[in-house]
Amino acid sequence: MSDWTSDDSSTTTLGFDLGEIDVTPDLLPAGEYPLIVTRAHVETSRNNPTTKLAKLEETITDGPCKGRKVWSQFVVAHERGEVMARGRKDIAIAARAYGVSGGDLAELVGRECVANVGIEDGKNGYGDRNKVLKRFASTNAAPTPKPQAPAAPKPGAAKPSAAPSWLAKRKDQMHDT
Secondary structure, three states: OOOOOOOOHHHOOOOOOHHHOOOOOOOOOOEEEEEEEEEEEEEEOOOOOOOEEEEEEEEEOOOOOOOOEEEEEEEEEOOOHHHHHHHHHHHHHHHHHOOOOOOOHHHHOOOEEEEEEEEEOOOOOOOOEEEEEEEEEOOOOOOOOOOOOOOOOOOOOOOOOOOOHHHHHHHHHHHOO
């Protein structure tokens, strides 16, 4: 057995107090982001060996948050049928936004979409986290239908806020196809 500490405190002293470091996660602001699937796999739950989770790691490809990551997981096998059905439906919706319909998550890797990312309140002792609320097909995922003329705003409706320039450019590219 190896002992990594020593009697010489200069080799183990950090020079700062770990308790003074802010470990609050740096959350993405809620909004739309272009994403690419960088990793995808299925694993068994640590809490229940009969539960299987499909997990996606998605990376933002453009804009001021380029390179940041979002993670999603979907229950695809569970002893409660309604839990499994919901998870399977959610992963199918996500896969379609990426232009994939098969049964192999490897097909998602390298595919792009645009996603609405929000902030989910923390629970069970965990802090708030980012969550993909909805995914939309991009030009690199699947063919998109031709855009329709926007509906006239309802009287008294709030004017939508302007999209970031990188998002407007991305949406213009999507509609040019």
